[in-house]
Amino acid sequence: MFDSVYSVAAGLTELERKDLLSWHNISCKNELPWRDGLSLYNYINSASMNGLTGRVHFAEGRRNLFQxxxxxxxxxxxxxxxxxxxxxxxxxxxxxxxxxxxxxxxxxxxxxxxxxxxxxxxxxxxxxxxxxxxxxxxxxxxxxxxxxxxxxxxxxVPDNMYGVFNPDTKVWNGIVRELMEKLTRTKI
Structure with missing residues (x-):
């Protein structure tokens, strides 16, 4: 997790250093992408630094050369x-x-x-x-x-969720629900 945040910080630092970073309000309701998002992605993708898990490199948006x-x-x-x-x-x-x-x-x-x-x-x-x-x-x-x-x-798991408890329905979803249902069927 540290290396992930460190990579984003390195990308933001490089973006700001090149005077490409602009700040403006964005909204989760607005479907327009952040104007600097692609530039940030490219700087993160080209980043190479020493992290807690060793040297951090990226290729096509995915970390490589790690263990x-x-x-x-x-x-x-x-x-x-x-x-x-x-x-x-x-x-x-x-x-x-x-x-x-x-x-x-x-x-x-x-x-x-x-x-x-x-x-x-x-x-x-x-x-x-x-x-x-x-x-x-x-x-x-x-x-x-x-x-x-x-x-x-x-x-x-059908809903691709780990499992969250819904306090209104008092029901779990995701993997937790599947495990609970299989345990109940096993005990019967």
């Missing part, structure tokens, strides 16, 4: 057990990190929503089942399933 460390709480301390890079996928450096006493004949239903770069539906490819998904969480799920020996089925 996400996989951490696990082990005996009351957090240890790095691997990493993920968009171009290589998951690399688990601690082969015992995800072993536990699970049944090898288990198929898990993984309820999720689309969220770049974590869970994405492959574009332009007519895949079915789990093969139609890609991203950090998908690569991590594949690696853990391979090590643990379980099967899984990925399902997208």
């Amino acid at each position: 996400i460390d996989l951490l696990k709480l082990k005996r009351e301390k957090i240890q790095k057990v691997g990493f993920w890079k968009p171009e290589f996928g998951v690399n688990i450096t601690d082969s015992t990190a995800f072993y536990d006493t699970y049944s090898s004949n288990t198929t898990l239903i993984v309820m999720t929503r689309q969220e770049k770069p974590y869970v994405m539906v492959k574009s332009g490819i007519s895949q079915t089942g789990n093969d139609r998904f890609e991203g950090f969480c998908i690569d991590l799920l594949k690696a853990i399933a391979t090590q643990m020996g379980f099967q899984y089925k990925i399902e997208l």
Whole structure:
């Protein structure tokens, strides 16, 4: 999150340095884009800086050349057990990190929503089942399933929401609702 805000700040700084930044009132109700929005996007896209997660680079509006460390709480301390890079996928450096006493004949239903770069539906490819998904969480799920020996089925939540409680209807939506409904059906 810090590196994201830092990138926007670097873009705004460069935009202001070039005397291109103009301030005026905008409205969420007005559908016209901010006049300087494309310039800001281009400055952020061309930014290159050192952030908390290493060197920050962008290509076509997406961060590249980065890695996400996989951490696990082990005996009351957090240890790095691997990493993920968009171009290589998951690399688990601690082969015992995800072993536990699970049944090898288990198929898990993984309820999720689309969220770049974590869970994405492959574009332009007519895949079915789990093969139609890609991203950090998908690569991590594949690696853990391979090590643990379980099967899984990925399902997208119909409303593409994580889950928000509606105080008027007293009902959850999104993934939370799907999990609650599946738990209720399981108990019956």
